[in-house]
Amino acid sequence: MTAEGDSGLRLRVLALEPYYGGSHRAFLDTWTAASRHEWTLLTLPAHHWKWRMRHAPVTLAEWACQRQRNGESWDVVFCSDMLSLADWRGLCRTSASGARGIGDLPTVAYFHENQLTYPVRRDEPRDLHFAFSNLTTMLAADEVWFNSEFHRDDLFAAAEKLLSRMPDYSPLVSLSHLRAKTRVEWPGCPAPVPRTGAASAGAEMRSEPLQIAWAARWDHDKGLPLLKAAVRELLADGLPFRMHVMGEVFREQPEGMAELRCELERAGCLGRWGFQSAEVYRDTLSRSDLFLSTADHEFFGLAVLEAIAAGVVPVLPRRLSYPELLAGAASPEAFFYAGDPKSLGRRLREHLEGRTNLAALRDSAQQAIGRFDWAKRIPALDESLLRLTRN
Numbered sequence: 001m002t003a004e005g006d007s008g009l010r011l012r013v014l015a016l017e018p019y020y021g022g023s024h025r026a027f028l029d030t031w032t033a034a035s036r037h038e039w040t041l042l043t044l045p046a047h048h049w050k051w052r053m054r055h056a057p058v059t060l061a062e063w064a065c066q067r068q069r070n071g072e073s074w075d076v077v078f079c080s081d082m083l084s085l086a087d088w089r090g091l092c093r094t095s096a097s098g099a100r101g102i103g104d105l106p107t108v109a110y111f112h113e114n115q116l117t118y119p120v121r122r123d124e125p126r127d128l129h130f131a132f133s134n135l136t137t138m139l140a141a142d143e144v145w146f147n148s149e150f151h152r153d154d155l156f157a158a159a160e161k162l163l164s165r166m167p168d169y170s171p172l173v174s175l176s177h178l179r180a181k182t183r184v185e186w187p188g189c190p191a192p193v194p195r196t197g198a199a200s201a202g203a204e205m206r207s208e209p210l211q212i213a214w215a216a217r218w219d220h221d222k223g224l225p226l227l228k229a230a231v232r233e234l235l236a237d238g239l240p241f242r243m244h245v246m247g248e249v250f251r252e253q254p255e256g257m258a259e260l261r262c263e264l265e266r267a268g269c270l271g272r273w274g275f276q277s278a279e280v281y282r283d284t285l286s287r288s289d290l291f292l293s294t295a296d297h298e299f300f301g302l303a304v305l306e307a308i309a310a311g312v313v314p315v316l317p318r319r320l321s322y323p324e325l326l327a328g329a330a331s332p333e334a335f336f337y338a339g340d341p342k343s344l345g346r347r348l349r350e351h352l353e354g355r356t357n358l359a360a361l362r363d364s365a366q367q368a369i370g371r372f373d374w375a376k377r378i379p380a381l382d383e384s385l386l387r388l389t390r391n
Contacts, residue, residue, distance in 0.1 A: 011037040011385055014064060014102070016079040016088065018056035021046020023302060024080055024112055027187050034378045037385065040067070040074065049082070053130055057087035064102050065092060076389055077107040084133045085109055086140035106388050109141035110185070111151065112299065116158040119221035119297045128162065135159060135171075138178050143388055145185040147300040150321040152182055154299075185384060188374030189305035192366035195359075209240035210352055211271060213288040213312060215281070215303050216247045216295060223294030223317075224254050229341040230294070230348060231260060235267050239352045244271035244284050285310040289358060290351055293317065294344070301325055305372055308365045313358050315347055329368035334361055 015032070017024055020043035032039040042063050044052055060083070079085055085107065092103030115130040134155075138144045146152040156179060163170045216222040231243060243264055245257075264270040272284050285291075291307035291314050298320045305325060308314055316322040318336040326332050334356070337343040350356050370376075 009386060011075045011389060012073065013037050013039045013385065014074040014077045014105070015039055015041045015043075016056075016060050016064070016077065016083050017041065017043045018052040018060065018082040019046045019049060019080065020044060023187070023300075024082070027110075027112070030188065030374055031378055031381055034374070036379075036382050040072065050127075050130070053082055053084060053133060056082065057084045057091060061088050061091035068102055074102070074105060076385055077102065077105050078385070079107070079109055079137075081109060081111040081114055081134055081137065083109070083137065085137040089140050106142045106391075107140070108143045108145055108385065108388060109137050110145045110147075111155070112147055114151070114155045114158075114299075116162060117154050117297075121220055131158075131162060135178075138182075139174065142181070142391075144178070144182045145384075146182060147185070147187055148321040149184050149324055151299045152179075152184060183384065185381060186372055186377060187300065187302065188377035189302065189369065189372045190309045191373045191375060192309045192370065193311055194366070195311040195362065209242050209269075210289040211242045211244065211287055212290045212292055212315075212348070213244045213246065213271075213284060213307065214292045214294070215244075215307075216293070218247055218249050218254055218257065220254075221295065221297040222247075223296050224257065226294040226339075226341055226344065227292070228256050228260050230292075230344045232263065233341065233345040234348060234352070235263060235269065237349065239349065241269055241352055242271045243269050244273075244288065246272050246274065246276050246281060246284065249274050282310070285312055288312045290315050290348070292344075292348075293322070295320060298322075305369055308369050311362055311366070313351070313361045314365060315344070315351070317344075325372075326365065326368045330364040331361075332368075335365065 013035075015028060017028055020028070025046070028041065032041065042060050044056055044059065079088070089103035089107070092101050111134075114134050115127070116134060120126050146155070156175060159175060160172065163172045163175070214227055218224065227245070234241060245260075261270065261273055272280070276284065285307055288307070289312065291304065291312040293301070293304060293314070293316045295317070301321050304314055304316065304322065314322075314326070314335050316326075316336055317339040319339055322336070323332070326335055329335065337347040351358065
């Protein structure tokens, strides 16, 4: 631990990330690039997630102990939920000489997701061994951080249900102790960018149809049937709009998506389709008016925040972490629908028919997410690490 002038103490942080890709990588890279602390990152590639959870404690313990033998040292350990932390700490236990081992350092486990409630396909049973690894990671950590209040509540409800099914020695009593050492520490998003000129015009001032963006993994938990039903309802109404359907597409396209693309193309409403580069994706958001989510499950909702920051008005189901993200917005109900095709269709028609003030809604949403700005989150995360080492 070293001093750094008036900004306070500077920690040496060992970060362990068994799945260094996607949101995990973006979170670590953005934080560490501007953190006042000094970071050592030990990471593994973001594929074969089950094998990563199994071998990561062994591999990362070997790497960390070798670095310690070479003279490196740290003040605190930070890991994600993909690490079986109890295994890792055991493998980095205090040395025979009595010197403090890496496994004895204060440790934070950050939960981007969890294996108790991560949606599985209907034909795939949940692997409860990985779910229990998440619980032992929480038990082994000094603090457990969640990316949203919804995520924390979701996990603890599932954990109670799981442990109540065990035949004996069920550690249900541990859950109350676990909850006491948890915190919600949001990830960040880019600073909101106000729209100017034609991009900020209301529907009554526009000469072009409104543009709707939808962006998510094309998977079973992202509400693709609801998306298809809503778009087809708009097409049947004959309302002018342009639809961008973006996101990671797997080898087998979900049922009905090819037909939906053809229907949009025939109606002259097709915008971007499928996976886009980061540059094209950002450009599409900058041109879009509405950002639609149909998700059945989401632990945080980073894509929603990024869209709002880019000046897009969200249209969201009233569930998951979404009400939490827009807490404090003026007239928050204007951003939500009940979660079914009819209520979504009504909400979208209100916007397409010019019955809403998009500019005011855009400003309200951007003000609400100001607390997620990385410029605020990075100092807060830094301070939370420092507070842990003071306890």
